[in-house]
């Protein structure tokens with residue numbers, strides 16, 4: 001969330017303009033009163049006492065006219081003064097509210113960071129996290145049942161999925177790839193999910209911060225990762241807590257959502273190598289992260305792995321389906337079945353808010 005700068009320049013500008021208008025109106029008013037009086041005197045009858053009374057009437061009316069101009073001017077000046085005060089007060093309220101909300105969110109994410117530390121204790125921590133994430137998936141899936149039903153009959157308003165891609169950096173400072181190389185994969189993912197499931201992929205960190213280089217160096221076991229059973233076992237060891245820590249410090253804004261599950265971001269780690277023939281890995285809804293291989297080049301498995309994170313399973317041999325591990329995952333060929341769309345949209349990662 002970006003707060004606009006504290007800006008009262010437009011208030012001052014409006015005030016100056018408004019004061020100028022008041023003065024111009026006052027001058028014009030005074031002139032009108034005098035002209036009108038001059039004409040009045042000329043039109044007066046020439047004989048006494050008619051002339052005396054007529055002149056007196058014109059004189060009194062002229063001063064009433066001038067009095068009106070003065071009052072109108074003071075109302076104009078007073079109105080300008082008070083609206084300027086309101087303008088400055090409104091800007092102050094807007095600015096403080098934005099920073100207040102920002103501070104509050106920061107505190108929420110900080111509190112979630114501290115609570116999530118339980119999940120970093122190797123062994124029990126990741127196991128507790130699997131259970132917690134499993135429960136959250138079921139709970140939010142249940143909450144989304146009505147929405148699922150509506151989409152099944154064709155009413156599928158766009159939902160959001162928050163994404164952060166993190167390029168891993170090794171302990172000697174060497175990044176496994178560049179954000180520039182990752183960006184086309186992100187773009188492909190955005191297109192696919194919009195077209196296939198009415199899901200708008202948005203950057204967790206806002207603006208155009210889709211891809212960041214990890215700001216803390218990662219040990220070797222986070223650069224070359226395992227998948228399948230061996231990967232799951234390692235996730236319980238140091239790997240799960242390692243990725244969780246990386247997700248927490250690089251994707252700070254997502255900490256609270258990751259803890260409560262609703263609209264939890266998917267964190268995609270671009271690693272050096274995923275063991276075996278697969279080019280990416282995901283442990284489904286059990287974790288918030290997926291891994292994608294980026295050497296020698298970035299694979300096109302990001303949307304496929306996100307599919308796993310969003311409740312989908314592999315469909316080997318299913319032609320151009322997104323969940324066929326052998327297919328290429330690019331538009332215009334890639335497809336999703338209606339049931340798969342419903343499952344993706346029921347994921348705790350895919351929400352309206």
Ligand SMILES: [Zn+2]
Pocket residue numbers: 304308313314323325
């Ligand atoms: Zn797969």
